[in-house]
Amino acid sequence: MSETTTLETAKPKVPGRKKIKIFAQYDPTELEQMESLYTSTLSEISEEEIVKGKIVSISNKDVTIDVGFKSEGIVSLLEFRDEDEIKEGDEVEVYLENLEDKMGQLILSKRKADVLRIWDKIYDSIENDTIINGKIINRVKGGMTVSLSGVEAFLPGSQIDVKPVRDFDALVGKTMDFRVVKINPVTQNIVVSHKVILEEEYAAKREEMLASIKVGMVLEGTVKNITDFGIFVDLGGLDGLVHITDITWGRINHPSEVVELDQPIKVVVVGFDENTKRVSLGMKQLEPHPWENIEIKYPVGIKATGRVVSITDYGAFVEIEKGIEGLVHISEMSWTQHIKHPSQFVSLNQDVEVVILNIDKEHTKLSLSMKRVMDDPWIALSEKYIEGSLHKGTVSNITDFGVFVELEPGVD
Template sequence: MSDEMKTENTDFEVLYKKSQKYFYDEEYSQEEFTKLASLFGDSFRNVKEKEMVKGKIVRIQPDYVIVDVGFKSEGQIPISEFEGMTDLTLGTEVEVVLESVEDQEGNLVLSKKRADFLRVWEKVIAAHDSGEVIKGTITRRIKGGMVVDLMGMDAFLPGSQIDVRPIRDFDAFVGQEMDFKVVKVNIPTENVVVSHKVLVEEELADQRFAILHSLEKGQILEGIVKAVTDFGVFVDLGGVDGLIHITDLSWGRINHPNEVVKLDEKIKVVVTDFDEEKRRISLSLKKLLPHPWENIEQKYEIGKKVSGRVVSLTEYGAFIEIEKGIEGLIHNSEMSWTQHIKHPSQMVSMGQVVEAVILSLDSDEKKISLGMKQLEPDPWHELMEKYPIGSKHSGIVRNLTNFGVFVEMEPGIDGLIHISDLSWTKKIRHPGEVVKKGEKIDVIVLSVDTEQRKISLGHKQITDNPWDTFESLYGNGTDTKGKVSRLIEKGIIVELVEGVDAFVPTSQLTPGKLKNPGNHFAIDQELDLKVIDFDKENKKIVLSAVAFLKDKSEDDINEYISTHKLEKVTVQDFQNAETTKVENLDFPTFEVSPAAGKPKKGGESAG
């Protein structure tokens, strides 16, 4: 006899002895009792917890449904788990899960809801293993995706797995029934991930294959705008994406692709390039349109007035879009007749609509030159009438340079007074010695050059040339007095009674050597001098102290030597000195060098 049978008989013996107090020995023998107990035990199932079993509804109560699963006791299930069940009647067979053999009250705990879940779970696992397509309904939106009802069970649908195209309105999918493929299951946590995108990709696979193997440059296709970026537009051609670079969207200049296309818009495009290995498709939208430069000469003649929008500003000018794909340049020099434009922003701004005149057109180089100033008459053409040569005017000093003074005659019209035309009598080293910026000054028009747009002005010409008078006052051999006004290396400049400057070379200050006149002569010191050279044409007067003293008394000469602290020189040196005409080489030059304000040393005469 097996150990199992021995144990079973022993259990029945114990049971038999306990039952003797309830019946008489003569009713049942031990053998009969054991047989009856075995038959009674075999009538019950050997059911394990968490196992799914079938049972029959034996009672229906307000809150519970009582189900007999063939166990020693009946189990109860909340009536809410039968919600939606149409045949809830006594005797109906249902599948349930034995959650617990005995709860705190000793009752058998059953669950129909868990049984329903396990039944669906088995189908989901089978669908995952076989790749079967199952239907589900999207019930709500959650972080990262959607929740899908699969036959009463919740599954997760990631946002990226809804479609091959980017989803912009997730809420629009709530309530939709769709086909899904189970792509991931987590058995311990009983989580399921589904995808609709893989089904769409499978459907598009053949279409994608056909497109990729039939692509040709120049081919025209229809697609839907899938994504818009700063650099271009991605177009869905039916499972294959192509890119339209921002420069291929329009013949004209655009700032962002959304100026031309919108998301989900259906458009036609032309294939411009295709890399089969990298599966890159380059598309163009603008090449479906005529090139704007075709037959441009017929649309835009030289001299024609056009209008356009300012699309770019550079250091040298402004680019104007007169139509999509056609831009012209207004150079800084073509913006104003009178103003000196350093940057186009002085006249125009980005986005501004301006008018201009076509100056030149080069269809081969695709260049158009435009002008704004040509919209108005050139004021320089009228200047000869307004400012005839010799006419007198007043202007404002706007700028001082080393070589002269710029005077504003009227807004935008400047003239130049050369430094040599500031004074008849003064040897001017810099215009700042005579005028200041912002001052009003009287001028005479000397010349007008309309082509070079230059007006030459004179200030000294306001008064008569005094050199006609000076000729009679300061002839050669004339004695005069002069006041020291400037000390230079080669001599001194003195101002004569009539206000004219004259030059005394160092050789005419003493017959001896004089290295530095500043050590012997002082500013505003008055000297007795003799004219030794008068040059009316070059406006020069050369004087000599030696020539003046040559025939004077010894006392006068000694007084001069003492006053000016002249060393190693005697009266006889003065009396015997020669006072011939000074060569041009001895004359100082007052043309302004890079060291502004200092006289330039040289042999040319002062102007």
């Protein structure tokens, strides 16, 4: 018998069966070649690094992954965010914690691999100004907590938006883009900002708008701030001011009577200073001027109803329509009463009936009368109180030069 004995000599011949050697029959050179071939099929991997592997099988609890090592690794199914989306044959990244445990098995972690990849994105964001996506998970003192795919970061309240945030709680659960602005390597605290992204977008839009804005342009915007003197409007990259006098043709005491914060409004550009880049806006200019055709709407002699909007020493201003108000002089308030001050006869916001006396369209001035709503009582009195007739009255005032007697209300 030869030194190399085959299985053919030990067993009956089987047609078509290849000759094979038992392990003991390989010489050292052949064993070395086999070991080399086997080693070449294995990946060169090291502990504490991210490696790529292929999913071999999926059970109810675990996922078996082949990373090209002599043994396969097992990862808990819970470490996969989308359990329903993975399948056998998928390539995944895992973190190699240990080449062999006591059982000679690879120790892998999908969760740690995901966290390390997120940290790569976080450092890339602060070093290269790249954008990273995150989800606001809850409100904390001074701002919000953001989850960057599992890594928590702090979003200061001042870094949420370019506009003041009215409702912080409404932001919880929202996903948006952020830029990492600060990292503390020791504590691993991360600070992110959404505002810086908006500012960059607004800066680009601002330049576009400044290059094209012209007086007379009608734009849409949002009420950003309300002050005593007007409204600041966000035009999408550029802010403009609607002065209180340009909000409505009528008289108002405060802009909040007409608009509210975050309200979308339509405005017209009424002025633009190229040096200061300030934009003046108007709202009332989008409506017809109330004084157009006023002589047709309110001809001299017609009666109208209005509201007392201002009282002065010499009379009261009555608004008969938004943007149209006129003066009732103190002498035009009553035929019979001796009025020392208009406040004795009328009060603010009182509805009164007036007669149009005169229209000065050029200077937008209107003269009104309250006493002329009724006929002049003195015409009838001359017929009622004939000279020589006797009448009863009440003493209303005594002076050095005589006595005033009231014959009837308003008639002394």
